[in-house]
Amino acid sequence: MILHESPFLRACRRLPVPRTPVWFMRQAGRSLPEYRRVRADVPMLEACARPDMIVEITMQPVRRYDVDAAIYFSDIVVPLKAIGLDLDIKSGVGPVVADPIRDAGGIARLRELEPGDVGYVTEAVGGLVEELKGRPLVGFAGGPFTLASYLIEGGPSKNHEHTKALMYGEPKLWDDLMRRLSAITLEFLKVQIAAGASAVQLFDSWVGALSAEDYRASVLPHTSWIFERLAEFDAPRIHFGVGTGELLGLLSEAGADVVGVDWRVPLDSAAQRVQPGTALQGNLDPAALFAPWDVVAERTRDVLNRGRAAEGHIFNLGHGVLPTTDPDTLARLTELVHEESER
Numbered sequence: 117m118i119l120h121e122s123p124f125l126r127a128c129r130r131l132p133v134p135r136t137p138v139w140f141m142r143q144a145g146r147s148l149p150e151y152r153r154v155r156a157d158v159p160m161l162e163a164c165a166r167p168d169m170i171v172e173i174t175m176q177p178v179r180r181y182d183v184d185a186a187i188y189f190s191d192i193v194v195p196l197k198a199i200g201l202d203l204d205i206k207s208g209v210g211p212v213v214a215d216p217i218r219d220a221g222g223i224a225r226l227r228e229l230e231p232g233d234v235g236y237v238t239e240a241v242g243g244l245v246e247e248l249k250g251r252p253l254v255g256f257a258g259g260p261f262t263l264a265s266y267l268i269e270g271g272p273s274k275n276h277e278h279t280k281a282l283m284y285g286e287p288k289l290w291d292d293l294m295r296r297l298s299a300i301t302l303e304f305l306k307v308q309i310a311a312g313a314s315a316v317q318l319f320d321s322w323v324g325a326l327s328a329e330d331y332r333a334s335v336l337p338h339t340s341w342i343f344e345r346l347a348e349f350d351a352p353r354i355h356f357g358v359g360t361g362e363l364l365g366l367l368s369e370a371g372a373d374v375v376g377v378d379w380r381v382p383l384d385s386a387a388q389r390v391q392p393g394t395a396l397q398g399n400l401d402p403a404a405l406f407a408p409w410d411v412v413a414e415r416t417r418d419v420l421n422r423g424r425a426a427e428g429h430i431f432n433l434g435h436g437v438l439p440t441t442d443p444d445t446l447a448r449l450t451e452l453v454h455e456e457s458e459r
């Protein structure tokens with residue numbers, strides 16, 4: 117495979133493709149028995165710091181499915197751990213922070229990320245580029261709002277109340293926090309690109325909790341700063357969040373080449389909401405994979421048809437693969453996307 121001719125990278129650049137490229141957010145991980153085997157005795161954050169584990173787990177779904185891209189195995193909190201924050205990932209819960217950050221003293225603990233802090237990323241990406249033989253590798257990082265939410269709340273949150281209290285009530289502190297997190301995210305993405313990642317995705321998963329006005333005032337300047345600084349590299353930039361129907365225009369305004377759409381907005385509508393010159397990624401409901409195959413197939417065809425309204429379409433789920441998903445369904449889905457779009 118020749119990398120720059122890959123359908124995934126071509127679709128990101130809005131160039132014609134022989135068939136719609138497909139990959140799945142969270143394609144690596146708990147839905148795969150081989151993942152559960154290699155992770156049995158290794159804590160999540162330890163696995164994320166070991167190049168051998170990273171390469172193996174990233175490659176597992178690529179061996180199973182004919183996906184058009186691999187996603188680097190890591191987690192959005194890895195760069196925060198790398199600068200010395202006391203945090204962990206609890207199975208079935210998510211990231212938990214020992215001492216949540218809620219004031220100037222806490223924010224001051226967020227130092228810059230140096231490439232040397234994440235030498236294992238450089239090593240693992242290098243190993244993956246070799247193993248992937250021309251199949252693109254998607255690098256990623258957490259978006260600043262989503263990272264801030266974990267740090268401020270101390271763990272997963274439904275309402276993001278402490279986060280919003282700081283955002284609404286202490287705009288200067290919020291700005292300082294967002295600048296520091298954006299710098300860490302940018303550096304983490306640059307390390308992955310320098311080591312050979314072909315594209316990068318910013319997962320600002322929880323920004324859907326914000327109104328458009330608040331997003332524009334308090335988050336957009338920071339994500340724009342990140343995307344502007346990534347523009348000099350030859351790696352397409354994907355911007356994704358959940359529940360972002362009202363924010364899709366702003367997510368593309370931030371400077372992304374591709375906007376990831378969850379299952380709540382049909383792609384033909386999404387195409388009208390993003391800036392001209394933006395490709396779309398998505399957006400089959402991950403829960404639809406539990407319905408009978410006929411239903412999955414029909415919904416997949418519908419996503420593909422609506423995706424034709426976009427300037428470029430990368431097939432994906434509307435959010436990550438759910439842990440109890442049958443891997444055989446994903447294998448079949450990958451084939452179906454390819455077959456249907458080849459016609």
Ligand code: CP3
Pocket residue numbers: 140141142143144145146155160187188189190191192193205206207208209210211256262272319321436
């Ligand atoms: O295949 C892939 O997509 C690559 C791996 C990946 C992980 N996390 C591995 C992981 C990616 C891209 C992420 C990003 C991530 N992490 C996001 C953004 C994407 C999204 O889902 O919106 C967020 C919000 C997190 C935070 C996080 N980490 C959560 C909510 C959880 C789940 C907790 C649980 O166990 O239910 C994690 C842990 C995590 N990250 C696991 C994996 C494989 C599970 C850990 C385990 O297997 O023990």
